[in-house]
Structure formats: structure tokens, C-alpha cells
Amino acid sequence: MLIIAERINAARKRMAAAFAARDAAALQDEARRQAQAGADYIDVNAALSPDAEYDLMAWAVDAVRAATDKPLAVDSANPAAVRAGLQRLPRGSAILNSISGEESRLAAMLPLAAEFQARVIALAMDDSGMPATAADRWRALGKILAATDRAGIPRDRILIDPLVRPVATSPEQAAECLRMIREIRERAGGAGAVVGLSNISFGLPSRRHLNRTFLAMAAAAGLSAAICDPLEPELMAAVLAARCLTGTDAFCMNYILAQRAGKL
């Protein structure tokens, strides 16, 4: 399971200030700490304001690349900002976060994914809005996967996000999401599943327990990647434990080494 580290996001208060002040050191500090904590990708979201996003994405990607060797996830709904990010990164290294089945977004984003050989996060929704059932999700995915196939993007470069809904308001959706993760593994031709983890606990107190418990459940269902905060030590302990329990940490060696390094 890959960890896509979410902290460099202009929607966070401290990061908004850093973006506004062009404080590269603040972004670089977040990038280094997330990499050190076990991030596999560093997500960069520069959507401080629609006007500034293109320039801020270009600036932020350059800043983060100067601080870490980890690959980046270029996180934007704005095709121009996505291009600004992807064109600064080694071809084939980045994740494009994200596309959906909305026609306009598909048309604008898929050529970029193909041109820069990016992995692609695909949200399981279309122009009809947030999905409620597996059938809704598969309808949107049918459209998306037909389009990615036409654009020549291999299925194993696609991470499908079933769209996690808050358990506080949609209690049945946690199980629905886990079912979708299993179905994606079985039916999406080699595409993986990804979740934006913290959505599950939105609106509840002590969110960290809910986040890491759901992460464990999703890992057992076959999750390929999670967008989350690797600076939560107990969450990363759950990630390391989940890798043992899903058979992706041979002889539990990474777990044992993490314990020796004082990380558990």
C-alpha cells in the first residue's frame, strides 16, 4: 500500500499562509518530514485561489522537488495547473490527482496524463454528482475507463477512488466503500484502489482512531494507496502492521526494522 502524503495543501490554514507568502521553506519542511515518516508520494495542492493556482503550482513543485527525491502527486482540478506541475517532473514519475467521469474534466485531463505518462487517480463519479451505490460508481467508472483506454493509459497506471463518505452521516457507506475496493481489484482490469482516508471520520471527534481502523479494513480489502497524513505515528504503525498482515512485508522485516528504529 502506497502512502500519498496530503499535508502540502493550500486548503490547510498553515499552508495557505505559506503559499500566500511564497514561503518555500515551509513547504520543504513539510515535504521532508512526510518523506521521513514514510510517504511514497508527496501530494501538492496549490488551489489558494483560481487566479493564482497555475503560478503557485509551478512554484510549489519546484520548491518541493528541491527538498525531496520522492515522486509527487499533482493535485488540482485545473488542467493548466496540472500541466504546470507535470511538466516540471520526470516523465512517468508523477500521479495526476485527479480525473472523474465529468466530460469536461476527462477531455482536458486525459491528454495530460498520456503526454506525461502520469499515474492517474480517477474519482468514481460523473456529471450526476456524488455516488450513493456501487451501481452509481460502476456507471461512472465505465465511462472513465473507456476514456482512459482510448487515451492509451494502461489500467495498471490507474488508481480508482470509490469516494469515501463520512461514517457519521452515511453509516452504511463504509461497508459499501470496502465492497467497492474488493470489486475494483476483481473487475477493473488491473487498476488499483485509493482512498482519501480522513473523509471517513469527518464530523466526529478523535478522528485518528476511525482513520486508522478504516485504513486497516481497506488494506484487507485490497487497497493500493491511501491519501493521508504520515505524520500521525499511530497511522503509520497501522500501515506497517497492515503490510505484514496482507503479506506485502516479507518476513515482517520492514516492521521489525521500524521497531528497531524507534518508529513503533
Added chain:
Amino acid sequence: MLIIAERINAARKRMAAAFAARDAAALQDEARRQAQAGADYIDVNAALSPDAEYDLMAWAVDAVRAATDKPLAVDSANPAAVRAGLQRLPRGSAILNSISGEESRLAAMLPLAAEFQARVIALAMDDSGMPATAADRWRALGKILAATDRAGIPRDRILIDPLVRPVATSPEQAAECLRMIREIRERAGGAGAVVGLSNISFGLPSRRHLNRTFLAMAAAAGLSAAICDPLEPELMAAVLAARCLTGTDAFCMNYILAQRAGKL
């Protein structure tokens, strides 16, 4: 998911000393703390030595009952000790922990389960020893469930233990165990699944992360009960979170109340 609290066990050093000294206060302290932490059943294992087990079980059950209103799990492979425990408890309240498909154990234990209307933990093994595959487990269960049916024990009074193997030495067995939990829910006619949780982490450091991560996975697979240590606060937080995520904590009210009580 029910929590069967495991700390009153003569195999633990501190408890062995308490059993040997007939220190009722030590057992009662463990019983009260486990009940307070959220135990649904208090397990009592008095197997200090084969000769003394009958007397110690009788003594321990009386001691624990004087300290808590929680129901008990009478934990022994010795039918006489099981009888000593069950006959001191309200009919229909206790768990008999455990039976297996071993012929001699079935013959001795099932009449006790029927007489005292106990819930029964059934280990998915028979005279051929520890199971490796789901087929091995179902072969043993076929024998056990035929016998419990003949003894008139309703399926919904049975908790099947698929027998968790340590992930350190049997990495594929974690997934196998989760698959068995799902199959038990689908194929065992209303019986539930239970695990002895800490077996999963045997032989590894920092076991608590593995235990609670596996608990989350097992909960999502449909686990009915776990034998575990409720005095591990992060484990109980995972239990509370898992109840939200599996839809058994309506409106997450127990989770929210636990947070307000400072338990999360």
C-alpha cells in the same frame, strides 16, 4: 463485536501467583478493571496445574462473580473444571471456552454446554491437529456442528474460532483467517466467529499495532467476538471505531460518548 477479556488466566505470571496464593482481591481487581474498560465477558482460566484446576476454577468463579455483574467465560479443556465453573453461574449466561472436533473433548463437553445452556467457543480443529487450509477447518467444523446439532445447541449460541496463526511464521494465514471469518458468517447457519487476537502477533515486537490492525480487518470481515486484553486503550479505541465502521454503533453515539468520557 463482543470483547471477551483474557487477563484472568493462570498462564500469566502475576495471575499464577494470585491463583497459588488464593488471592481473591487480585482476581477481582482484574475483573473490575476489565469490566470498566469495556469487557462484555470476563474469561477465567484456572489451569495452574491439572490436579488443582477443579478447585481453583470453583474458587475463581466465585471470586470474580463477587466483583462484577459481567457474564463469564469458563476457559478450560478439563470437563470437571468446566462443570465447576458453569454450575456456579446463571444458566444461559456463560460461555464455554472451548470445544473442538477432538472426539473425547466433544463427548465430554457438549452435555455440559447443553445442561447449562452455555454459548460455546468451537475451535476449528480435530484430532488431526492444527489446520492449515480452509478445507481443513471446514472438515473439523463439519464434525463439530453435526455434534452440536445432535446435542441441541442452537447455531446462534456457537462462536467458531478459525485459529489464528502467527503472521511472523505463517504470513499467508492472516488472509486465510479473514476468509474463514467471512465464510463462517455465510455458511455456518448463524454461528459467529471469534478469534484469540494476540496469536496473530506472536514472536514479533510492538505487538499492539499488529493486534489492533488485525482486529479492524477481522471486524470488517464480520467477527462476532474477540478474546483480548481490554486494558490496552488503543485496542479498545479500535473496537469502538470498528463498531462505527461496521454499522453497529448507531449514529456513532457510543464512540462520541467514549470520547466525552476521556476514553479516546
